[in-house]
Amino acid sequence: MMNLNKALSAAVLALLIAGSTNAQVKRKPSPSPRSKPVPAAAALRPANLLPVDDNVLIGKLPNGLTYYIRHNEQPQNRAELYLVNKAGSILETDAQQGLAHFTEHMAFNGTRDFPKNQLVDFLQKSGVKFGADLNAYTSFDETVYQLPLPTDSATVFEKGFNILANWAGYVTFDPAEIDKERGVVLEEARMRGKNAQERLSLQTLPVLLNNSRYASRVPIGKEDILKTFDAATIKSFYSDWYRPNLQAVIAVGDFDVKRVEALIKANFSGLKNPVGEKQRTEYNVAPTPGTVVKIATDKEFPYTLAQIIVKHPQTVVKTIPGYMQSLRVSLFNFMLNQRLNELQQKPEPPFLYARSSYAPLIGRQDAFSSVVVSKPDGLETAVKAVVAETERARKFGFTLTELERAKQSALAGIQNAYYERTKTNSANYVREYQLNFLKGEGMPGIEFEYNFYINNINKITVAEMNALAGKFISDQNRVIIVEGPDKDKDKLPDESTILKWIGTAGNNVAAYVDNVTSKPLMEKEPEGTKVVAETSNEAIGTTTLTLGNGVKVILKPTQFQNDQILINGYSFGGTSLANDNDYTSASLSASIIGSSGISEFNQGQLDKMLAGKNVSITPYIGDITQGIRGSASPNDLETALQLIYLYFTQPRKDADIWQGTINQTKSLLINRGLDPNSVYQDTLSAVLSNNNFRGGATTVERLNGTSLDKAYSFYKDRFADASGFTFVLVGNFNPVLIKPILETYLGALPSTNKKETFKNLKMYPAPGQITKTVYKGMDDKASVQLIYSGSYVFNEANNLQMDALEEVLNIKLVERLREQESGIYAPGIRANYIKNPEGRYTITIVFTCAAANVDKLIAATLDEINKIKQTGAQPADIQKFVAEEARSTQVQLKQNVSWAGLLGSASQNDLDPNGILSHVKNLDQITVQSTKETAVKYLNNNNLAKVILMPEKK
Structure with missing residues (x-):
């Protein structure tokens, strides 16, 4: 079965940034005590400005270079070094289009202290992998180089600052190396582009970005320029814009902060700004009065979709009121998308995919954006459905119970971050400091954010939330984009038609009814079985339990994360045990059951019941195994075990979810053959599976032979005997203390001692050429x-x-x-x-x-x-x-x-x-x-x- 979200990500994420969180917590946490006195600088700060995290040292060299330094021990003996340049494709002249990105490439192909490929060679020998660890990116407004290094080798670590300085001011641009790199950059453009999405973007970006400079400065550039530019042209870009007063060095890791500050001063103080430097213009996208509609098609595009984008001036969160508003926005996004998720649980979902959110957009803009992917002949239904939900929110607002769940979700996310504050990966801090340098975003630190959430989130009212929809939704500065395959061009609406759809979608909407239940997940505990055998492996710190029903549990307690337990359980069998006639039903069974809720609760009710809990449990059935994957915070481990028990003993058969999935999958298959990669993948699958139909794509014919009864029966059979299951738990727990709940829930799983294993269907490439x-x-x-x-x-x-x-x-x-x-x-x-x-x-x-x-x-x-x-x-x-x-x-x-x-x-x-x-x-x-x-x-x-x-x- 296709992964719809993955399949659509290229189409949807090209223009939109989602903004919601899924983590959840049950109770309001207690405020953290302030263990440090308030710094004197904070006392002088204007009352409404966010404080600056005092765990980071921020400084500026006389030449204007900014630096951020933070000691952090996750991971140990490692550091993240970044060079951030306020220089992207937006600054290119007409003759330089693509050279901001090309400059990034040349930084790895010869600098003053590292001729030709010596830089990459040195780092690889030091254990840094090119492309995976060592990397860079170029965007419209910035170019960023990332260099993760070990700190237990002083030679390698200190050399890292020399490397960053070489990128910052000493790239050599050898003409011979430039000529060699032309082909590489052109091939990057070919790999990432030369497809339907790129061709559609060329049609839609000028409309979305109002023919601004952003629309004509896509970072990959122009092919004819990349083939023919001379060294002087790219050197001009580098000398103009790679200068210390537009640069920042970010260093976060397991090191001595003062030593790192000295290294930055030693390596970067010699950089000079150009004489008569050019002004760094801040480009914007001018607002458009009214609504602009763009209909775009492509021969190879396999989806039909619409985007409704209402643009607003960019908001940079640097004040306390701004932070409070960003919290309201995240709650709004969460609640609206929960409603859209419920629509997808119908037997005839009105769309294949839909999301709405208020989030940053390209070109110093924010936007309230809705994207909807429809069935090939169902665009009107899809558009009206997603617009109706925004109109429902605008006209009637949200319910108190919805808002409470959203708050619990937000509290869960911030609580998890706070609990993990001593285990936070260095790269997470880098992103925060990068936004501070590039945009001026506040960086108050997790302790402030945690206390702010728990002290202020309950001050947010339904009335405040309801006012947001009216603020976000407008017919001014609005862009509507419709995309589809060429062959369906005659089915797509014209401008007046889609405006009519949007204008009338909310005419007959009623207030949202929040279908919740007060029942507990389980009325009473099951009768489990006790541990009948226990062994320890002191070398790796594991304990293995065997329960009375045959279930084996491998426990690995760790202190790597404070608020995480990972759970994985498996046994052998999988779809290899399904006969060919039932295979397609069997292959759908776990995803259907995993989307159908549990016991007497449908998926919508289950999601609402789990609001306030940091837990995720999913059943799966693979080719040769079946099992459970999931995670939980230590506080929610019992809920996770209850879910596992119910997925074994009371899986839910939901005819609506089944029918909706079948209908949506059939709709996706209609235009699948338009996409070259899908056609190619079918041939690859045939080769890799030796033409076994199980290795190929699902077809409409095969879907027509499926049934919910077959799928449900197969699932039940795969989870009827837990005696062959092994569960692995890794994370922050005490093996002795959690043993009773393991006995209660995992020890109660059904056991028939069938001693099953997989069948070998020999799905592998045939021998020969x-x-x-x-x-x-x-x-x-x-x-x-x-x-x-x-x-x-x-x-x-x-x-x-x-x-x-x-x-x-x-x-x-x-x-x-x-x-x-x-x-x-x-x-x-x-x-x-x-x-x-x-x-x-x-x-x-x-x-x-x-x-x-x-x-x-x-x-x-x-x-x-x-x-x-x-x-x-x-x-x-x-x-x-x-x-x-x-x-x-x-x-x-x-x-x-x-x-x-x-x-x-x-x-x-x-x-x-x-x-x-x-x-x-x-x-x-x-x-x-x-x-x-x-x-x-x-x-x-x-x-x-x-x-x-x-x-x-x-």
């Missing part, structure tokens, strides 16, 4: 996947060698295909290996390129592979992998999510979980000879599938 080419798409854009596959002996030694081969391949293909050939932006290399249902591996190499370069780049890829097979990896490349793997392992050993994955994998694959403790030591098993042997064994051209997407032949 396979070449499949799909011709689909208008643009000069090709996608290539090379897939090596075969039998595999799954063990820690082999897995380590495969991981090393994956990274060595990545390094060599970046060097060859990107740096040398200038033919791609970034390769994707993935070594995947499994033990169940049988030992198999695939090594997949993915890249996007120009159609004319496909054969050349495949040949170059095979050439690099052949070199590794002949001589093994370069020692320097092995050094990079070992450094990266050692660094990442150190971080992962301090993360709940990593331990949950490790313990679950060890259990499913019958591995020794203690192996993680010797993982770093075992990295010395990676040698030139071992990489050669691994490449020869697994990169066998006799078992190679080539699956290629080419543009349509003209």
Whole structure:
């Protein structure tokens, strides 16, 4: 089944930013005591300005460079170093379009102290991975470089400030390096664009942005300029705008603050602002009187959607009244989208997807935006439905019970952040300081925010909330965008028609009725079973319990997060046990049940019951397993266990959810064939599953053969016997104290001792050489996947060698295909290996390129592979992998999510979980000879599938 939200994200998020929170808490928390005296600076602050977090040191050098420094120990022995430039594509001249982004690329291709590629090479050898850790981005208004570094190596850490200074003022722009990078940037443009979404954006952005400078300065730039600009033109942009009075250095991590301040002064004080510097113009988007409508279509766009965007001047939250208003806005967004979610639970939902929110927009604007994706022939129904909800809120407002739930949700989010204040990742602070530098956003710190929420949120009234809809909704400075496939152009409304739909949508709306229940989730506790066996693993700090019904529970208490417990449970079986006729019903069963509520409560009622709780539990059924995934705060662990018990014993059959899902999935399939990537994915799936229909996309014919009874029956069967289940709990708990509730709920799960396992359906690529080419798409854009596959002996030694081969391949293909050939932006290399249902591996190499370069780049890829097979990896490349793997392992050993994955994998694959403790030591098993042997064994051209997407032949 398609993931609708994921499928629509490109279309929806291109213009809109969602603004709501899902975390929830039950009780109003107590204020935190102020452990520190109020700083003298705070006493001088104007009464309505937000305070500044006194845990961050803010300073400015004589040349104007701003710095933010904060000590933070999450993760330990690590730091986040950022260089933020108030220089983006908006500052480009007509001749420089695309060169703000190109400058970002050149910062990695030669600076005063790091010629050519030496910077990336040095960092990789220090354990920093290019693209994953070391990265940068360019937007309209800023360019930001991120450099995560270890702090337990003084040499590497201190060199980081030299690197930031080189980016800030000493990029060399070697003409030869510029010419090599042209192809890379053009290939990035090809990979991210050359599709229906980009073509539609070119039609709609000038309307949305009122033909402002923002509309003509999309960061990727213009292809003809990228191909032909000279070094002087890009140097001019760099010298004009990369200057200390437009730059900030942000350093957050496990270090001495005063030492870091000295490093910043030493490395950045020598930077100078240009003589006769240009004024940094603040560009805006002029408001448009009335409403502007734009209808846009594209041959390959598979959806029909409408966006209604009411633009407002940007609000920068820097005062206490502004902060209070931002809290009201978040509550408004939450409540409105809860109503839209309820509409999707109907048997005939009026839309496939809908969201409304007030949030920042491009070009120093905020906007109240509604986006709705419809069935191909249902745009009127969809538009009227989403507009009716905003009109319902405007005319009748919200209910007291809705507002109370929204407040509980907001309190949960802030309480979680406060509880985790000593465990907050450094990158979270960086984002806050970045917004302060770029926009002037307040940064009062979590203690102030927490106390502000609990002291003020209950002052917000229904009347205040109801006034927001009238403030946000207007027919002035409004843009309406309709997008759809070319083939449905005659079904799309004209301007007067869509205005009529919107104008009349709220005519007959009635006040919202909040359907809530006061019943508890469970009337009484079940009779559980006691622990019948208990073992401990002191080396990794786990306890394994066996309950009387056969359920096994692996407990790993940690202090990595203060307010988190992760829960994962599994047993073998999955959809492999469904017969072919029932497979499609079986594959839908867990998602249907997981969206249908529980026991006697429908999903809407359940969501409302769980307001005030920080808990999420979801059942799943995969190919060979079924189980439960979820998380909870320590205070809500019992609720999580109750949900698990009910998903086993009282799953809810909801005919409305079933019918709605089937109808929506059929609607999505109607235009699926328009999208080149969907067509390509079908061929890939066929190759990867050896043409097994289970590996392919769902079809209307298959959906017509499904039934809720079959799905429900299959789900019930998969969760009828918990005796084969293993649960892993990782997080902040005391194993002794939680044992009674584990016995009560997990110990009460049904047990029949069927001792089931999966069936091996042999869904893997056929042996031999396979070449499949799909011709689909208008643009000069090709996608290539090379897939090596075969039998595999799954063990820690082999897995380590495969991981090393994956990274060595990545390094060599970046060097060859990107740096040398200038033919791609970034390769994707993935070594995947499994033990169940049988030992198999695939090594997949993915890249996007120009159609004319496909054969050349495949040949170059095979050439690099052949070199590794002949001589093994370069020692320097092995050094990079070992450094990266050692660094990442150190971080992962301090993360709940990593331990949950490790313990679950060890259990499913019958591995020794203690192996993680010797993982770093075992990295010395990676040698030139071992990489050669691994490449020869697994990169066998006799078992190679080539699956290629080419543009349509003209």
